Amino acid sequence: EAGVTQFPSHSVIEKGQTVTLRCDPISGHDNLYWYRRVMGKEIKFLLHFVKESKQDESGMPNNRFLAERTGGTYSTLKVQPAELEDSGVYFCASSRSSGGYNEQFFGPGTRLTVL
Amino acid sequence: LAKTTQPISMDSYEGQEVNITCSHNNIATNDYITWYQQFPSQGPRFIIQGYKTKVTNEVASLFIPADRKSSTLSLPRVSLSDTAVYYCLVGDEDRGSTLGRLYFGRGTQLTVWP
Numbered sequence: 506e507a508g509v510t511q512f513p514s515h516s517v518i519e520k521g522q523t524v525t526l527r528c529d530p531i532s533g534h535d536n537l538y539w540y541r542r543v544m545g546k547e548i549k550f551l552l553h554f555v556k557e558s559k560q561d562e563s564g565m566p567n568n569r570f571l572a573e574r575t576g577g578t579y580s581t582l583k584v585q586p587a588e589l590e591d592s593g594v595y596f597c598a599s600s601r602s603s604g605g606y607n608e609q610f611f612g613p614g615t616r617l618t619v620l
Numbered sequence: 621l622a623k624t625t626q627p628i629s630m631d632s633y634e635g636q637e638v639n640i641t642c643s644h645n646n647i648a649t650n651d652y653i654t655w656y657q658q659f660p661s662q663g664p665r666f667i668i669q670g671y672k673t674k675v676t677n678e679v680a681s682l683f684i685p686a687d688r689k690s691s692t693l694s695l696p697r698v699s700l701s702d703t704a705v706y707y708c709l710v711g712d713e714d715r716g717s718t719l720g721r722l723y724f725g726r727g728t729q730l731t732v733w734p
Contacts, residue, residue: 509663538721538722540722540724547724547725547726548664548724549724550721550722550723553720553721561720561721564721596663596664597663598663598722608666608669609666609722610666611662611663611664611665612663613661613662613663614661614662614663
C-alpha cells in the first residue's frame, strides 16, 4: 500500500509569488490533514478534511492560505501571495474514517522557502 | 487540551534500553496517549498508543501508571537508526470529533551513539 505522498519535496519562491502544494493521501482514507512547522517551532495543525468537506480549518493562519480537496481524493494547499514567515515544512497526513482513535499517516513534507 | 512535557534531548549508546517519560498532568478521561517518531526529512510516524497500564508492540512499550498523569515510552536495545525525535501526544477521542487534530510539542531528540 502506497503511503502519503507530497509534491514538491522542496519549493523556493520569492515573496509575493504563489505556490501550490499537493498531497495524495493513502487510498481509502477519508480524512486528510495539513500541518506545518516553521523554523524552530512545533508542528502545528492547519486544517482537516473529511472527504471533500473542511471539517476544521481553525489552524489556517490567514486568508492567504487556501486548501481544497475536490472529489475527496488529493488535496492542494495554495499560498498566495507568499510571505517570508510562510517558510517551513508543510506536512500532510491521512487517516481512515472508522470510529475511535485513528492513526494518522504522514507524508514526507514539502519544504517551502520564501525569499 | 492536555499539555505534555518531555525532555528536550536524551543520549544513549547502542544496545541500551531507553526510557522517555512524558508528563501530562491535565489528561482528560477520554484522552489517549500516543507516541510518534520522526526521522530527519520525514513526517512523524506512529509508534504506539495506550490508555492505561502497559502496551507493547514490536517497536516499543508504553507504561502508563494508574493516575495517567505521565507515561513512559521504552525502547529496548536501541540502535543507531533509532536516532530521531519522539513526540508524546495526548489526544481526545471525544469533543465532538473522533478524528481530530494532533497536538505536537517540542518532542525529545534521542541520539544513539555507537
